[in-house]
Amino acid sequence: MFVIAFQRKVDNKYVSSSQLSRADRELVSDLEVKPKTPSTHGNSKAGCWSHIGFLHSISRRVIIDEMRYYCKPCLEHEKKAGKDGHISKVVNFATSTSSGTMALHLSVKHNIRDEPFAKVDKILGYLQKYDKPSASSATTSLSSHEFNRDLIVWFCRDLIPFGAVAKDGMIGFFRKLFPDMVLPTPDTLSGHALDDVYVTVHSQVKDMLREVKSICLIV
Numbered sequence: 001m002f003v004i005a006f007q008r009k010v011d012n013k014y015v016s017s018s019q020l021s022r023a024d025r026e027l028v029s030d031l032e033v034k035p036k037t038p039s040t041h042g043n044s045k046a047g048c049w050s051h052i053g054f055l056h057s058i059s060r061r062v063i064i065d066e067m068r069y070y071c072k073p074c075l076e077h078e079k080k081a082g083k084d085g086h087i088s089k090v091v092n093f094a095t096s097t098s099s100g101t102m103a104l105h106l107s108v109k110h111n112i113r114d115e116p117f118a119k120v121d122k123i124l125g126y127l128q129k130y131d132k133p134s135a136s137s138a139t140t141s142l143s144s145h146e147f148n149r150d151l152i153v154w155f156c157r158d159l160i161p162f163g164a165v166a167k168d169g170m171i172g173f174f175r176k177l178f179p180d181m182v183l184p185t186p187d188t189l190s191g192h193a194l195d196d197v198y199v200t201v202h203s204q205v206k207d208m209l210r211e212v213k214s215i216c217l218i219v
Helices: 002-011 022-029 072-080 099-110 117-128 144-158 162-166 168-177 186-208
Strands: 031-035 052-057 062-071 092-094
Touching (some): 022 031, 022 072, 031 062, 031 072, 062 099, 092 099, 099 186, 162 186
Antiparallel strands (some): 062 092
């Protein structure tokens, strides 16, 4: 009996199929994302703050949520969707989230690369050294920035957990053979270093597939 009643309701052309109430639609149209004050964050120069910020009510001129940052391009997309737009589809981040993670979302989801192209090219140069090793690749000439990105590539290729840099074995190994190199913390690797390598590799894969019309994946 329930199945028959449900089927009749689905077949009824006059039953509203909208997932949003009028209040929901008005809520989306009354919202905006304003960049937060850069000085309150550790990485205030990050370009992502042009597109990420607190959620505001336009009519009331107040912050709706002070605990999370919201993506402005996501909100603009939902506004353009009209009755199909909803605030739940707007990506948001905890205030403790690194700017690298937010920049990664902007790059992958909205094709917005706030990091300077020179930075991506620089990291690409790090990766290209694996194909053409030279004397300049010696650890004594590595900056901590390049060293951390090299560790990311190593750990990702061999599926090594980032916590390995805090283990006694690796600490002792580097202390003996490369005393001038300072091992980063696991958080440093999983934060900016991983984001930088990912964005660079993602950019290169996009360039490789730019002219590809079809792809076959085998799992």
